[in-house]
Amino acid sequence: MGHPTVFPTGVTVYNKEKAYNGLTIYPSGKGALLINMNGDEVQLWAGLSGFPNKILPGGFVLGSTGVRPSQFGYQDQVDLVQVDWDGNIVWQFDRTEFIEDPGQEARYMARQHHDYQRQGSSVGYYGPFEKPLVDSGTTLLLVHEDVDNAKISDKRLLDDKIIEVDWEGNILWSWRASDHFDEFDFDEDAKNVLFRNPSVVPAGGGDWMHINSISTLGPNKWYDEGDERFHPDNIIFDARNTNILAIISKKTGEIVWQIGPNFDTDEKLRKLGWIIGQHHFHLIPKGLPGEGDLLVYDNGGAAGYGAPNPASPFGLRNAVRDYSRIVQFNPITLEITWQYTPDEAGHNLFTDGSKFYSPYISSAQRLPNGNTLITQGSDGRIFEVTAEHEVVWEFINPYFNQISPRHATNMVYRAYRVPYEWVPQVGPQQEVSIEKVDVTKFRVPGAFVAEGTGKVTIIDGVDPQKKLVTGTALDKNAEEGPVNFCVVSHDDK
Numbered sequence: 001m002g003h004p005t006v007f008p009t010g011v012t013v014y015n016k017e018k019a020y021n022g023l024t025i026y027p028s029g030k031g032a033l034l035i036n037m038n039g040d041e042v043q044l045w046a047g048l049s050g051f052p053n054k055i056l057p058g059g060f061v062l063g064s065t066g067v068r069p070s071q072f073g074y075q076d077q078v079d080l081v082q083v084d085w086d087g088n089i090v091w092q093f094d095r096t097e098f099i100e101d102p103g104q105e106a107r108y109m110a111r112q113h114h115d116y117q118r119q120g121s122s123v124g125y126y127g128p129f130e131k132p133l134v135d136s137g138t139t140l141l142l143v144h145e146d147v148d149n150a151k152i153s154d155k156r157l158l159d160d161k162i163i164e165v166d167w168e169g170n171i172l173w174s175w176r177a178s179d180h181f182d183e184f185d186f187d188e189d190a191k192n193v194l195f196r197n198p199s200v201v202p203a204g205g206g207d208w209m210h211i212n213s214i215s216t217l218g219p220n221k222w223y224d225e226g227d228e229r230f231h232p233d234n235i236i237f238d239a240r241n242t243n244i245l246a247i248i249s250k251k252t253g254e255i256v257w258q259i260g261p262n263f264d265t266d267e268k269l270r271k272l273g274w275i276i277g278q279h280h281f282h283l284i285p286k287g288l289p290g291e292g293d294l295l296v297y298d299n300g301g302a303a304g305y306g307a308p309n310p311a312s313p314f315g316l317r318n319a320v321r322d323y324s325r326i327v328q329f330n331p332i333t334l335e336i337t338w339q340y341t342p343d344e345a346g347h348n349l350f351t352d353g354s355k356f357y358s359p360y361i362s363s364a365q366r367l368p369n370g371n372t373l374i375t376q377g378s379d380g381r382i383f384e385v386t387a388e389h390e391v392v393w394e395f396i397n398p399y400f401n402q403i404s405p406r407h408a409t410n411m412v413y414r415a416y417r418v419p420y421e422w423v424p425q426v427g428p429q430q431e432v433s434i435e436k437v438d439v440t441k442f443r444v445p446g447a448f449v450a451e452g453t454g455k456v457t458i459i460d461g462v463d464p465q466k467k468l469v470t471g472t473a474l475d476k477n478a479e480e481g482p483v484n485f486c487v488v489s490h491d492d493k
Helices: 177-183 188-196 267-272
Strands: 010-014 023-027 031-035 041-046 049-056 060-064 080-083 089-093 097-099 107-109 112-118 139-147 157-165 171-176 211-216 235-239 244-248 255-259 279-283 294-298 301-305 316-321 325-329 336-340 363-366 372-376 381-385 391-396 401-404 407-409 416-418 467-474 482-489
Touching (some): 031 049, 049 112, 049 416, 060 112, 139 211, 157 235, 177 255, 294 372
Parallel strands (some): 112 211
Antiparallel strands (some): 010 391, 023 416, 049 060, 060 080, 080 089, 097 107, 112 139, 139 157, 157 171, 211 235, 279 294, 325 336, 363 372, 372 381, 381 391, 401 407
């Protein structure tokens, strides 16, 4: 799909009565940026990178002070820090591994990537029963480790590891993905592809799993009903390169719940549909609408290992779909209980699916009023929809990073909305609704705004008041291909 070269940035839509009003934090490219509902920048922690950024009650923010040079490490953050409102570092962890990169000063690094979680907040966002700790407690970190495992591949692996550290930085618990290879249900085709090419990345090593979200389950109704798989301390994660979504027993390290890497092994999975290249998989916290269901940004794009097909002649990234969807589903029955797809976004699923599409990064957060905050990351778009799929707030990141002479990006990894009271330093906000712009009448300065300024020719026998839409589309109810269509409407009907 082609994209316009000129478009508005900042807040483009805001319905104050229907939105969940609060503050939104996201990694802007300038640093950790906190904005209000009108897009006003109320605080910037300049230079604080975020993979992601998360905010805690009291105006504390989490992030990293630096990134390992890309020629030596893939997406490694040097540390994870908590800073206060004034930018003072009040907590820091960087003791995962002692790194001696050529030509660089040797130092300890966290090698944190993609996610982390402070004790008391199961998914890093607001829930009525959540009490994130700000001056004590443990922290889960998702980190990298370089390993050799001949069962998986004859190439070095960039493995995913989850560690839990206390306030003093001592590692209390760890779990490594490659140790559980036999539990992940790869078929022989997938194992063969993995062995040959475990998603080797430029910095070296096979990023074979690429876990991108972790969190504890927290209190939930499934455990209350006696299902031990959903113990509040158990850890939920997803791995985008394998299309795996799973839960780890904190006590044993075993996988106790999993879907993927294949979604065609039974009727429940086929009905759920393939989840591909996903991000931000988590259990909706207790006390929020949809509590106990699973929520995931199902990116689409290309991911997985398996039998070759026309889209993947070598079986690497063999599952392909060119649109995204948000899926909320029951973890027991796998029944979809809510979703946001190109259809709900107002696009024809078969012809305009790419209008809601971020093949990488992105997230979804359930809000206390039942709305969902969605980060369509590749386009720098953060927006809020109601349960009925109405867009009631939309923001486009105005900050672009020039990543090549001809390519700039305003991508946003993940955003979070928090209540005003979490950040008392901000004070009352004077926010006003913003009506959606009528794009059919919007023009840049210097362009004609008036309709019908040119010559109008009337065709004999044709009503000039009719509005025509002609073209080709896919008939969802037809078994065969595209159908031509012509829609005729009148202004008064």
